[in-house]
Each structure stands twice: as C-alpha cells, then as structure tokens.
Amino acid sequence: MTDPAPLITMAPDLAAAVAEWRRWLADLRRLSPRTTEAYGRDADDFVRFLTGHVGAPPTVADLGRLSPADYRAFLARRRRDGLAAPSLARSLSGIRSLIRFLEKRGETTSAAVATVGAPKAPRRLPRPLGVKDALSVVSDAGALAEEPWVAARDGAVLALLYGAGLRISEALSLTAAEAPPETGGALRVTGKGGKTRLVPVLPAVGRAVAAYVRLVPFRLAPDEPLFRGVKGGPLSPRIVQLALQRLRGALGLPETATPHALRHSFATHLLGSGGDLRTIQELLGHANLSTTQVYTSVDAERLVAAWKDAHPRG
Incomplete structure (x- = not known):
C-alpha cells in the first residue's frame, strides 16, 4: 500500500492566485476539463515540492526567487517518482503557464523557468507492417x-x-x-x-x-x-x-x-x-x-x- 500524498500547503496569496489561474484556464483559455485538471495536479505537485524545498508553505514571492536549479531539482524529483519524459514536459508546461499568469497580473516575475528545457521523449521507431x-x-x-x-x-x-x-x-x-x-x-x-x-x-x-x-x-x-x-x-x-x-x-x-x-x-x-x-x-x-x-x-x-x-x- 502506497503512502498517501502529503497535504498541499501554500501561503494564502499563492492559494488565491492558483485558484484564479485554474478558473482562467477553464473559462478564458477554454482548455478541456482533462487538460485543466492535469495542469492543476502539476501545480499541486510543484507546491508540495516547494514546501519542503524552501522549508515553509510557499508564497507568490517565493516563486519569483526560484532559480533554474530549483526547477531542475523539481523535475529530477518527479523523474525519481517514475514520471516519463512526456509527463515531465507537460508538468513543466503547466508550471510555466502558472508563472506567466502571475507575471501578466504583475504579481511576480521569473525568467528562470524559461531557461529550463523540457525533457525530450525518446524517439519511437516507426512500426511498419511486413x-x-x-x-x-x-x-x-x-x-x-x-x-x-x-x-x-x-x-x-x-x-x-x-x-x-x-x-x-x-x-x-x-x-x-x-x-x-x-x-x-x-x-x-x-x-x-x-x-x-x-x-x-x-x-x-x-x-x-x-x-x-x-x-x-x-x-x-x-x-x-x-x-x-x-x-x-x-x-x-x-x-x-x-x-x-x-x-x-x-x-x-x-x-x-x-x-x-x-x-x-x-x-x-x-x-x-x-x-x-x-x-x-x-x-x-x-x-x-x-x-x-x-x-x-x-x-x-x-x-x-x-x-x-x-x-x-x-
């Protein structure tokens, strides 16, 4: 039996911002419910990681202080959890979406996330018929x-x-x-x-x-x-x-x-x-x-x- 995922803890300002971002994805970006839910899970995973990484429930300001190494540490953790390259790439895409949303609102800025490359999926060989x-x-x-x-x-x-x-x-x-x-x-x-x-x-x-x-x-x-x-x-x-x-x-x-x-x-x-x-x-x-x-x-x-x-x- 696997251990339950730790509770998601974040500072009130970040919690409010994430909730607004999720509504923006669904209402204005008109992403599918499945994609919106996947991006939301990715953000939750990121916040769980940051809680341990910065030693406290993260704030919006904490996101602005992150370095490329912090984002790479998160991806490395998720890879150890068993995520394949396509899932890691989607996870990074969700985080970038959240950061861009906060930047447009003037709440924070983070150039670091743009410098982190998405993991490349191994190229699949074509499967021809005989x-x-x-x-x-x-x-x-x-x-x-x-x-x-x-x-x-x-x-x-x-x-x-x-x-x-x-x-x-x-x-x-x-x-x-x-x-x-x-x-x-x-x-x-x-x-x-x-x-x-x-x-x-x-x-x-x-x-x-x-x-x-x-x-x-x-x-x-x-x-x-x-x-x-x-x-x-x-x-x-x-x-x-x-x-x-x-x-x-x-x-x-x-x-x-x-x-x-x-x-x-x-x-x-x-x-x-x-x-x-x-x-x-x-x-x-x-x-x-x-x-x-x-x-x-x-x-x-x-x-x-x-x-x-x-x-x-x-």
Missing part, C-alpha cells in the same frame, strides 16, 4: 464495406499510402483533376508546409484509383476532392482510420497497423530492397535526411529479428 500484411491490407481494404464504391474508395486510399508513401492528409487533399493515370505515372503531391513533390505511381495504384472513379456515385468536379464520404462530402481521415481498424481485426493485425503505418511500410520496404536514403527522403517529402534515417534503424531491427529466428545459435 510485406505480406501490407499487401493484404491493400487488397482486402474494402472487404467489410457494404457498397462496392466504398470498397473501391478504401482500397484506392490505402493503395496510395502504401504504394506511393503518401500521408493520409495528402491522399485526401487530392482533387479529381489530380487523380493519377490508370496506367501509373507521376503524381504531384502537396505536403507539409505547402511543399510539392513528384511521386511515381505504380500501375496497380493507378488501377485502384481508376476503379474508384468509375464507381463513385457523385460528380467529381476537377477542382473538388477526389475522395468522398457516403454523403458526398470530403472523405474524413477518421473514416479511413475506422475502416482500417475493422480490417485489422478481421486480418488479425496488431494495433500498430494504422494508415500511417502503411507510409512507414512503404519507406521500410524500399530501403530493404536496396533503395537509397536520399531517394526515399524525396519520395516521402522529408525536409531533413535525419528524419528519413530512422528507417535504417527499423531495417536493422528487422534484420536482427530475422537472424535470431533463423540462425541455429540465435
């Missing part, structure tokens, strides 16, 4: 759809994600005039930051899109969205995510099998087949090569796993 699973997702994309045109639509979208490495937002932002030729070819894609790139389209992907265009029951004006929802409006990313979620269950795939995992699969399978990083960077639309280099770790991880499975001493 070649067989990725092909199954694309070929069976419409298996659970009730209407043939919806089945063709889902298949076309997922084919663009895996066959051309598009982000889901990029695929759904295509207009009818930008639909790739049935025989394949090149597709001009507008990615993050409004940057455009040319992406080669395989004939199989072109055929999937053409099959959808022939079946869709709505008129596709050249400057209007290519992919439509069942009521004719632009297709929502959430609909694609739900379709893949249902398909994931039918195919027995892990929860990491998401639309974005198909883009990861595109890059990883290209790299595993001998593609060079610079080319893959251009195809994905990454601004920096370092972003693309993460796939080398994924491919190395795959090779190690294959070696352990196949080697007699693995």
Whole structure:
C-alpha cells in the first residue's frame, strides 16, 4: 500500500492566485476539463515540492526567487517518482503557464523557468507492417464495406499510402483533376508546409484509383476532392482510420497497423530492397535526411529479428 500524498500547503496569496489561474484556464483559455485538471495536479505537485524545498508553505514571492536549479531539482524529483519524459514536459508546461499568469497580473516575475528545457521523449521507431500484411491490407481494404464504391474508395486510399508513401492528409487533399493515370505515372503531391513533390505511381495504384472513379456515385468536379464520404462530402481521415481498424481485426493485425503505418511500410520496404536514403527522403517529402534515417534503424531491427529466428545459435 502506497503512502498517501502529503497535504498541499501554500501561503494564502499563492492559494488565491492558483485558484484564479485554474478558473482562467477553464473559462478564458477554454482548455478541456482533462487538460485543466492535469495542469492543476502539476501545480499541486510543484507546491508540495516547494514546501519542503524552501522549508515553509510557499508564497507568490517565493516563486519569483526560484532559480533554474530549483526547477531542475523539481523535475529530477518527479523523474525519481517514475514520471516519463512526456509527463515531465507537460508538468513543466503547466508550471510555466502558472508563472506567466502571475507575471501578466504583475504579481511576480521569473525568467528562470524559461531557461529550463523540457525533457525530450525518446524517439519511437516507426512500426511498419511486413510485406505480406501490407499487401493484404491493400487488397482486402474494402472487404467489410457494404457498397462496392466504398470498397473501391478504401482500397484506392490505402493503395496510395502504401504504394506511393503518401500521408493520409495528402491522399485526401487530392482533387479529381489530380487523380493519377490508370496506367501509373507521376503524381504531384502537396505536403507539409505547402511543399510539392513528384511521386511515381505504380500501375496497380493507378488501377485502384481508376476503379474508384468509375464507381463513385457523385460528380467529381476537377477542382473538388477526389475522395468522398457516403454523403458526398470530403472523405474524413477518421473514416479511413475506422475502416482500417475493422480490417485489422478481421486480418488479425496488431494495433500498430494504422494508415500511417502503411507510409512507414512503404519507406521500410524500399530501403530493404536496396533503395537509397536520399531517394526515399524525396519520395516521402522529408525536409531533413535525419528524419528519413530512422528507417535504417527499423531495417536493422528487422534484420536482427530475422537472424535470431533463423540462425541455429540465435
């Protein structure tokens, strides 16, 4: 049984200020109740720490006297308590919000908190699908759809994600005039930051899109969205995510099998087949090569796993 958390003690002026700050978060900043509650807990944790750190219930003036070392000591304490980097970063964000609120009211000032960097979360490796699973997702994309045109639509979208490495937002932002030729070819894609790139389209992907265009029951004006929802409006990313979620269950795939995992699969399978990083960077639309280099770790991880499975001493 864990010991109960110590009572929160603070000087009356700080208690009143924290209460005002919480109301400001909810009423003026209009943060969600969940975020407001999380920020409030972070402030409570900070006050508990300061009570022991300064040796008395902290006041508003005490906050103004804190140094960067004091904030780092708090983060170190919370890390020892088991908080991971994302939670520590959110905790620091909540404290900064409180300090900025007090500064705007003219009650204190603390430049120290701005000099403390948030802990960086370890970079997670992408989780691509195997070649067989990725092909199954694309070929069976419409298996659970009730209407043939919806089945063709889902298949076309997922084919663009895996066959051309598009982000889901990029695929759904295509207009009818930008639909790739049935025989394949090149597709001009507008990615993050409004940057455009040319992406080669395989004939199989072109055929999937053409099959959808022939079946869709709505008129596709050249400057209007290519992919439509069942009521004719632009297709929502959430609909694609739900379709893949249902398909994931039918195919027995892990929860990491998401639309974005198909883009990861595109890059990883290209790299595993001998593609060079610079080319893959251009195809994905990454601004920096370092972003693309993460796939080398994924491919190395795959090779190690294959070696352990196949080697007699693995």
